[in-house]
Amino acid sequence: MRRSLVIGNWKMNGTLASAQLLAKGIIAGLGSADADIAVCVPYIYLPAINELVKDTALGLGSQNIADKASGAYTGEISASMLKEFNTQYALVGHSERRSYYGDTNASVAARYVQAQEQGIIPVLCVGETLEQREQDQTFAVINEQLDAVINLAGIGSLSKAVIAYEPVWAIGTGKTATDEQAQEVHQYIRQYIAAKDQAIADKVQILYGGSAKPDNAKGLFAQPDIDGGLIGGASLEAESFLKIFQSVK
């Protein structure tokens, strides 16, 4: 059985005070679930949130990570810097990074490698736009996104990574993939990996992201190939994020 995982992606929201309040609210409501939970916070709040999550079951992640180890890369944050603040997860290739900040499959793969070199678990985000879905390009797009990483880091690297399927048309739009639409792609991803390595495919956690909410999480998480969620908007309130977390298998 794969362990379930729910990750909140706070994106560029909040203030230091609201971030601390949110983290405290989540920690207070955690209980003793048999699943993992983490929040990906703005870089600048990592030190403060790290202080709060220490010795709790709430994990800490970043929303991006540099594609290089160190050097003259103004404005970037390296994996080793993230590691200093106990960052366990790093999102790589979120669709907002791909579409607004020019992240390419190649740079996403480089970020993935940087994360793993520091023992940080990359959360590789993949997914198609509405146009790509309408043109039946979903699987081809996902193949390319996965291949970039597999070709650079090897199939075995997925044993220390998480995949998040996030249909771009469902992110922040209120449109969720139906349980069946999501399961279809999750199953496809798992089979694609299984064709290369069955054991890794059986083990890798594949999260769903895209307008997951307390009222649709249970149905999504009940699908056999959905191992949890990457939650944007609904992770900004402790109550709704915890409700989603309590919906895991």
Ligand code: PGA
């Ligand atoms: P959303 O975002 O839940 O607000 O749609 C998901 C994500 O971007 O990770």
